[in-house]
Amino acid sequence: MSKWRDLMICAALAAGVSGPVWSGPYFLGRPAEPDEIAAWNHEVQPDGTGLPLGQGAVEDGDVLFGERCAACHGDFAEGVGNWPTLSGGIGTLGDEDPVKTVGSYWPYLSTAWDFIHRSKPYGNAQTLEVDEVYSLVAFLLYSSDLVEDDFVLSHENFLDVKMPNANGFVVDDRAATEYPRFSGPPCMRDCRAPVKITKRATDLDLTPEMMVATKELDLLAQGEKVFAKCKACHQVGEGARDRVGPALNGIVGADAARADFFYSDGMRAAAKAGLVWDHTELAAYLANPKAYLPGTRMNFSGLGSQADIEAVIAFLASQKG
Ligand code: HEC
Ligand code: HEC
Numbered sequence: 001m002s003k004w005r006d007l008m009i010c011a012a013l014a015a016g017v018s019g020p021v022w023s024g025p026y027f028l029g030r031p032a033e034p035d036e037i038a039a040w041n042h043e044v045q046p047d048g049t050g051l052p053l054g055q056g057a058v059e060d061g062d063v064l065f066g067e068r069c070a071a072c073h074g075d076f077a078e079g080v081g082n083w084p085t086l087s088g089g090i091g092t093l094g095d096e097d098p099v100k101t102v103g104s105y106w107p108y109l110s111t112a113w114d115f116i117h118r119s120k121p122y123g124n125a126q127t128l129e130v131d132e133v134y135s136l137v138a139f140l141l142y143s144s145d146l147v148e149d150d151f152v153l154s155h156e157n158f159l160d161v162k163m164p165n166a167n168g169f170v171v172d173d174r175a176a177t178e179y180p181r182f183s184g185p186p187c188m189r190d191c192r193a194p195v196k197i198t199k200r201a202t203d204l205d206l207t208p209e210m211m212v213a214t215k216e217l218d219l220l221a222q223g224e225k226v227f228a229k230c231k232a233c234h235q236v237g238e239g240a241r242d243r244v245g246p247a248l249n250g251i252v253g254a255d256a257a258r259a260d261f262f263y264s265d266g267m268r269a270a271a272k273a274g275l276v277w278d279h280t281e282l283a284a285y286l287a288n289p290k291a292y293l294p295g296t297r298m299n300f301s302g303l304g305s306q307a308d309i310e311a312v313i314a315f316l317a318s319q320k321g
Contacts (some may be wrong), residue, residue, distance in 0.1 A: 089144070
């Protein structure tokens with residue numbers, strides 16, 4: 001990094017001395033020359049561009065890997081602890097938990113060469129010689145069973161290595177295929193002809209009974225959850241007894257104040273006037289007990305959600321007892 005900065009400064013100074021070549025928004029420096037860029041550019045491309053002359057054997061890579069990489073990646077590139085596995089995994093990409101390695105996943109060997117050359121070993125980047133990088137890449141191929149143990153990788157046979165996942169990637173063509181579809185002015189009204197309902201699924205008897213049954217079960221389960229709010233005062237089910245509030249078995253459809261319970265005067269009066277706990281009355285009572293029945297002794301602020309009310313009524317209806 002500091003070398004790079006020095007080069008910039010040198011270039012800037014050189015340009016300043018030699019004449020009016022200041023450029024860019026700050027009138028500083030000059031465009032870098034191709035050979036200057038080449039001296040800094042490590043990039044190795046899939047077609048082999050940028051690959052320096054050299055070679056390295058699996059055997060040498062094996063030794064070097066043990067010295068410089070195994071602490072994190074394991075002697076056999078199998079990965080230590082949470083450090084990445086670099087070997088094997090071929091054929092696992094379709095699995096729920098695929099093992100993605102250079103051999104199983106990377107489409108181009110050049111990426112492995114470039115990455116190792118540029119950034120390895122971790123924490124000590126760019127300390128590897130060209131031939132060492134070749135041997136390490138050869139060793140990784142070997143550790144994924146892609147070459148034999150006497151294999152020597154070089155700039156000459158580099159492009160001959162077949163990567164198993166070479167065709168596993170698609171070129172991102174969304175700019176050409178999708179962007180035009182979404183980049184026009186958006187439709188804001190009458191974008192679609194009105195939908196006409198011609199038949200109903202239930203008329204056609206298309207709703208499978210299983211689905212209906214599952215929906216009912218969901219509702220009951222939801223209702224049971226809601227009933228947790230009532231449990232402090234009410235019991236249902238076998239052996240249910242009156243507590244702070246009366247037992248609620250069979251309450252849906254029953255006469256109000258049917259139990260031998262210390263009801264409020266308001267509740268008794270409503271019962272005398274013929275109140276029956278049908279769906280409508282229950283829903284209204286549970287939504288806001290005090291507003292529905294002034295003077296009620298049910299000290300409960302009510303259920304805020306219509307869905308909860310429906311669910312708890314369904315649950316109560318299932319508690320016959
Ligand atoms: C100090 C621990 C450490 C050492 C030593 C080390 N690596 Fe790594 N390596 C990592 C970590 C962490 C990653 C993942 C993060 C990253 O990409 O930098 C990684 C990633 C990689 C990957 C990419 C894996 C993938 O599929 O994404 C390769 C290839 C690799 N290392 C090769 C090497 C080689 C070759 C050496 C020895 C020259 C080496 N590493 C030394 C820690 C280490
Ligand atoms: C803090 C205690 C308490 C909570 C919580 C409570 N209730 Fe009540 N409930 C009562 C009492 C007390 C009564 C009697 C009301 C009266 O006499 O005015 C009552 C009455 C009722 C009645 C009429 C019973 C009858 O015999 O006529 C129903 C139905 C009812 N509650 C349902 C519920 C449901 C469902 C919930 C939960 C969503 C609930 N209550 C929460 C205390 C409570």
